[in-house]
Amino acid sequence: MSTATAYSIPAANESRATRLVTVTLPSLAAAGSQLCTELESANLLYFPQTPFAISDSDREVLLGQKQTSAAYHKNVAYRPAENRVTGLDKSESVEAEKLRAILKNYSDNAAKFLAELLPPYAGKWKLDFASYRPIEERGRPARVHARNDLPHVDAFPTRPTNGDRILRLFTNINPAQNRVWITAPPFVSIAPYFAKTVGLPPQRGDGPLSKIFRSIGRSLKLPAMRRSPYDHFMHQMHNAMKEDTAFQQSAETQRWEFPPNSTWIVLTDCVSHAVLEGQYALEQTFIISRRAMVQPQLSPLAILESLAGYPLTNSI
Numbered sequence: 001m002s003t004a005t006a007y008s009i010p011a012a013n014e015s016r017a018t019r020l021v022t023v024t025l026p027s028l029a030a031a032g033s034q035l036c037t038e039l040e041s042a043n044l045l046y047f048p049q050t051p052f053a054i055s056d057s058d059r060e061v062l063l064g065q066k067q068t069s070a071a072y073h074k075n076v077a078y079r080p081a082e083n084r085v086t087g088l089d090k091s092e093s094v095e096a097e098k099l100r101a102i103l104k105n106y107s108d109n110a111a112k113f114l115a116e117l118l119p120p121y122a123g124k125w126k127l128d129f130a131s132y133r134p135i136e137e138r139g140r141p142a143r144v145h146a147r148n149d150l151p152h153v154d155a156f157p158t159r160p161t162n163g164d165r166i167l168r169l170f171t172n173i174n175p176a177q178n179r180v181w182i183t184a185p186p187f188v189s190i191a192p193y194f195a196k197t198v199g200l201p202p203q204r205g206d207g208p209l210s211k212i213f214r215s216i217g218r219s220l221k222l223p224a225m226r227r228s229p230y231d232h233f234m235h236q237m238h239n240a241m242k243e244d245t246a247f248q249q250s251a252e253t254q255r256w257e258f259p260p261n262s263t264w265i266v267l268t269d270c271v272s273h274a275v276l277e278g279q280y281a282l283e284q285t286f287i288i289s290r291r292a293m294v295q296p297q298l299s300p301l302a303i304l305e306s307l308a309g310y311p312l313t314n315s316i
Contacts, residue, residue: 018183018271019043020256023117025051032119036294039118039167042186044256045265050171051117052109054282058102059173063280065134078103078130103130103282110169110284114265121167124292128159128285136279137179148275150242151184151251153300154268155234160227163301163313165288166269170258172281178257179278185251187270187300190241195307197244198236201229203310230301230312234269241272269300 021038023031023045035045065076076087076099085100107130115122137148144150154166172179184190227235241247251272258264258278266273293299305312 016042016186016188017252018186018254020046022046022048032117033294036118036120039265039267040270040293040295040298042188042267042270042298044183044271046258047263048259050261050263052113054106054109054171054173058105059175061098061102062132062134062173062282063175065132075131075133075135076103078107078132080104080107080127080130099132103132106130106171106282107284111286114167114169114286120294121286121288121292124289125167126164126287128287130282130284133281133283134279136277137275138277144242145239147242150248151182151253151272151274152238152241153187153234153270153272155231155238157227157235159287160231161269161287162228163230163290163299165267165290165293165299167265167286167288168268169263169265169284169286170281171263171283172258172260172278174260174278174280176260177278177280178259179281180276181256181258182253182274182276183256184247184253184272184274186272188298188303190247190251190272191300191303192307193247194237194240195233195304198233198240200304200308201232201312203308204229204312204314228312228314230304233304233312234300270298 019038021035021043023035039045076085078085078100083100083104085096085103088096088099107127110130111127140148142148154168156166170179255276290296290299290301296302301312
């Protein structure tokens with residue numbers, strides 16, 4: 001995409017700035033639908049203290065990981081469906097087993113807590129990867145599309161969602177350092193701009209031949225074949241946001257600092273976000289069914305289909 005097009009900042013009545021919603025445990029009993037609405041409105045749910053236990057022994061192991069280790073990628077990932085970790089050298093099997101057990105415990109506790117916190121979503125999600133990020137974000141070298149410090153919305157190129165939502169729960173386990181984020185205008189405000197610069201995908205053909213090709217792609221589990229027009233656009237938008245210097249320089253941002261032992265929850269497919277500073281963070285991703293949304297008209301899928309005028313998901 002060209003970066004020559006000037007980014008036009010949304011007018012005040014068009015922009016919906018992200019808010020931080022502080023949640024206290026005594027308020028959870030009757031809060032479920034309202035908290036879902038806050039998330040779907042591109043706000044952050046914030047817990048000053050992590051609402052489930054992470055043992056001192058687990059923290060000690062995690063904080064002992066060295067960011068300079070050549071064996072690490074930018075994070076260690078736990079895959080619940082396979083009960084294994086990735087991001088470590090094959091020679092570190094003992095360390096991998098320790099991290100697998102720790103991340104599994106974090107994943108289990110996060111899922112149990114979220115089911116209690118957000119009943120409308122409970123049982124209507126796919127438990128995606130948990131991850132540990134031991135590397136300092138400030139100054140971390142990375143290619144443009146992999147940079148965390150440039151505002152973007154999330155899209156997973158190898159794990160298409162077909163319009164389902166990406167919800168992520170983060171925990172800062174650093175004992176002394178805040179994890180620093182910025183947010184830019186949310187999806188509802190910037191979608192028209194990127195729909196124009198990226199270009200909405202064409203309407204998917206429903207002819208017999210198209211259906212046969214898609215069926216073959218799904219049976220072979222080929223991500224490119226399984227990717228819906230929605231997923232195709234969201235992946236392009238993720239990259240375009242990071243490439244677009246006009247957007248990166250002109251978009252109004254808000255700064256958030258998450259202290260040690262705090263937790264926050266975000267629908268990262270609608271919140272434009274970036275990480276500027278911080279080391280040692282845990283995260284659990286959930287893919288929430290779009291049919292579980294309390295305010296479905298606020299979803300990126302609904303916004304894009306309104307702009308396009310035709311469906312952008314694969315039939316199920």
